Structure formats: structure tokens, C-alpha cells
Amino acid sequence: MSDTSDKTPSAKSSSSDVEAFLEQVARVPVRAPEPGVQGRMLFAMDATASREGAWRQALRIQSDMFLAAKDLGGLRVQLAFYRGYGTFKVSPWIDDSDQLVRLMASVSCQAGPTQLSKILKHCINETKQSIVNALVFVGDCFEEDIDRVAATAGELGLLGVPVFIFQEGENGQARSAFMQVARLSGGVYARFDAKSPNMLRELLKAVAVYAAGGRPALERAARKKGGEEALRLVRLLPKQ
Secondary structure, X not given: OEEOOOOOOOOOOOHHHHHHHHHHHHOOOXXXXXXXXXXXXXXXXXXOHHHHHHHHHHHHHXXXXXXXXXXOOOEEEEEEEEEOOOEEEEOOOXXXXXXXXXXXXXXXXXXXXXXHHHHHHHHHHHHHHOXXXXXXXXXXXXXXXXXXXXXXXXXXXXXXXXXXXXXXXXXXXXXXXXXXXXXXXXXXXXXXXXXXXXXXXXXXXXXXXXXXXXXXXXXXXXXXXXXXXXXXHHHHOOXX
């Protein structure tokens, strides 16, 4: 790696939580990739010390997300994370789930402040070079200047890159900041906890599939596999 007023589902895992989130996702105007071109999703994580207990669990979930997107039309993923005092790293763009798992398995969490602003700015730089269809961020805390972070999120919104933020836990300051970032970018915010891994898995898979190809990819998934998350999201998408 290289250095470099919303409705929200509750933390409990339930079908109604997932349905509520998918309904919001369906309203996001995703930048679908051109025919024959893989979608690109920046997958970013907080790797500070407070996330250590959930990191390994998240590794398994994110592998499922990557595989689902690959099966449903293809997706290139760039892993980004921050930790310690000033460490911010990104991987190359990859389309192999085993490589993603190896990269994540090599990461250890380290104490330090949050650096969400670096992730958002990096995403802006990447999408100016080639379209990034979605940014996904998983974290639990926020300790930055909200005005500056909000301005950067707004710039992503102007570029058409929605930020899907998944908050672990109940930190109120983080909740407020994350909701603003999601809203200003045209994305969606949701909360989960370590006791609801299935909820996070389903939400991440749905966003990855949508980023990979929008409605057409979901419709193909429904026809080929009959996957419940794909079928639900197809029904919720507005007619095109």
C-alpha cells in the first residue's frame, strides 16, 4: 500500500432495518460505469485502536461484499485506511477478492486521531482521474473540524460521488458528522454494532452491487441467483 435530517436504521439487525436502508440507497443517483467497464468503489476504514476488536470480523464481511459485486458484473476496489498519528495508506485498484483479504489481514490497528478528511480528499483526487462510483467508509469516531470535512463532502457531491457511511457504535459526535457527510455527498448513513454483523454484510453487499452497475447489475443478479438483497433493491429502485 502507498501512503497517501435522515432516516437511519437502528443498530439491531432486522429485515426492516435493511429495507429502510435499501430504500434510501435506491434514491441515490449512482454513476453507473460504461458498458464493459468495471465500476470502481473506494472502500475506506478507520483503523485506530478503538476499531481493533471489530477489524477481523469486518475482514470477513468485506470479502463477502467484494465477491458479491464481482459475481454481479465486476468491481474494482481500492482499500484505504488511517491509523496512528498521521498514517494514511491506500492500496492499488484491485479486482481480486483474495488479494483484498490478504491486504486487510496485514493491517494492524494503532491508536491515533481520526482522518476522515484525508479519505474524502483522496477520493476527490481519484475521481478526477477516473470515475469513482461510490465511497464506502466504516468507522466509529470523529475528531476533526466538521466545517472543513463538510466542505470536502460537498465537493464530492458536486462530482457525483455518493459516500455511504457505516458507523459502529453510538458516538453522538460521530453520528452528527457522518450524517452531514452522507447528506452533502448525496450518499446514505447507517449505524450498526459488533453484535449485528449480518446487517452490515447485507448493506455492504447491496451498495457494492449497485456501484458495480446500478439497476441493470441488480436485475441480472436477481435473474441468475434470485438473491434476496438484489430482488429487494430492484423492487425499490425508481423506474428508469
